[in-house]
Amino acid sequence: MNIVVLxxxxxxxxxxxxxxxxxxxDRKSAGTEINPFxxxxxxxxxxxxxxxxxxxxVISMGPPAAEEALREGIARGAHEGILLSDRNFGGADTKATxxxxxxxxxxxGDYDLVIAGxxxxxxxxGQVGPEMAEFLNIPHLSYVSNIKDINxxxxxxxxxxxxxxxxxxxKLPALITVTKDINDPRLPSFKSKMNAKKAEIKVWGMEDxxxxxxxxxxxxxxxxxxxxxxxxxxxxxxxxKVWRDDLAGAFDEIVNVLKDKKVLEV
Numbered sequence: 001m002n003i004v005v006l007x008x009x010x011x012x013x014x015x016x017x018x019x020x021x022x023x024x025x026d027r028k029s030a031g032t033e034i035n036p037f038x039x040x041x042x043x044x045x046x047x048x049x050x051x052x053x054x055x056x057x058v059i060s061m062g063p064p065a066a067e068e069a070l071r072e073g074i075a076r077g078a079h080e081g082i083l084l085s086d087r088n089f090g091g092a093d094t095k096a097t098x099x100x101x102x103x104x105x106x107x108x109g110d111y112d113l114v115i116a117g118x119x120x121x122x123x124x125x126g127q128v129g130p131e132m133a134e135f136l137n138i139p140h141l142s143y144v145s146n147i148k149d150i151n152x153x154x155x156x157x158x159x160x161x162x163x164x165x166x167x168x169x170x171k172l173p174a175l176i177t178v179t180k181d182i183n184d185p186r187l188p189s190f191k192s193k194m195n196a197k198k199a200e201i202k203v204w205g206m207e208d209x210x211x212x213x214x215x216x217x218x219x220x221x222x223x224x225x226x227x228x229x230x231x232x233x234x235x236x237x238x239x240x241k242v243w244r245d246d247l248a249g250a251f252d253e254i255v256n257v258l259k260d261k262k263v264l265e266v
Contacts, residue, residue, distance in 0.1 A: 001048070003056050009034060010032065011032055011122060037116075057080045072196065074196040081201045081202070082202045084100060091219050092220070094131060096217060099222065100213060113174060113176070130142060130175075132175060141170055143159050147182070155170055156168070
């Protein structure tokens with residue numbers, strides 16, 4: 001069995017700043033880390049590998065510095081890393097990103113399962129995984145919190161959507177996106193970190209993917225979504241009142257507030 005895991009290097013969202021004029025995240029304003037949900041995806045793949053001897057390949061799309069994320073992925077249990085890096089890929093929205101990642105998986109060819117985090121903390125759309133599945137023309141399960149069973153032919157997984165839980169069966173090859181409830185990612189050992197430093201990271205550009213990808217479908221030019229403006233909303237403070245003597249008046253005011261908010265019918 002061959003499993004492909006998507007990893008994205010994202011800025012530290014507690015420290016990153018936003019360029020409101022350009023409508024973009026200022027990625028140079030903070031350090032980077034692997035998207036937390038992608039660590040859950042990788043841990044899920046490694047656990048399957050430990051039980052089935054599956055090969056785990058991590059893929060990331062980004063600048064050359066994203067090799068660091070792939071090496072950490074190898075330190076955490078992946079067997080191989082592939083970086084998609086090309087100036088043509090820059091400025092991609094979810095559609096262009098999905099098409100480029102799907103083209104890389106088509107180039108790999110022999111795969112049984114693709115695992116991604118449910119979303120990235122810098123985009124928060126949750127669209128790339130399902131869009132990739134559509135471009136690959138394979139089944140997909142979203143918001144997977146538990147993999148109940150998996151073999152070469154199919155898998156059974158628990159999907160948590162809104163307030164409901166669903167047990168779903170999918171034929172392989174398939175793609176799943178996982179939530180943080182699926183596992184607790186383990187930390188890499190010192191030995192595995194040292195070994196990962198020596199690992200060869202394959203780098204694929206537009207020329208490597210041209211059999212499966214048109215240049216007009218990549219990067220900014222292949223992105224129908226354009227961010228025109230970013231606004232950081234002001235923090236909202238709770239308002240409160242204290243009644244000590246006039247409890248009847250307090251009750252009347254609470255009822256009026258609930259009516260104004262349409263919680264109670266007038």
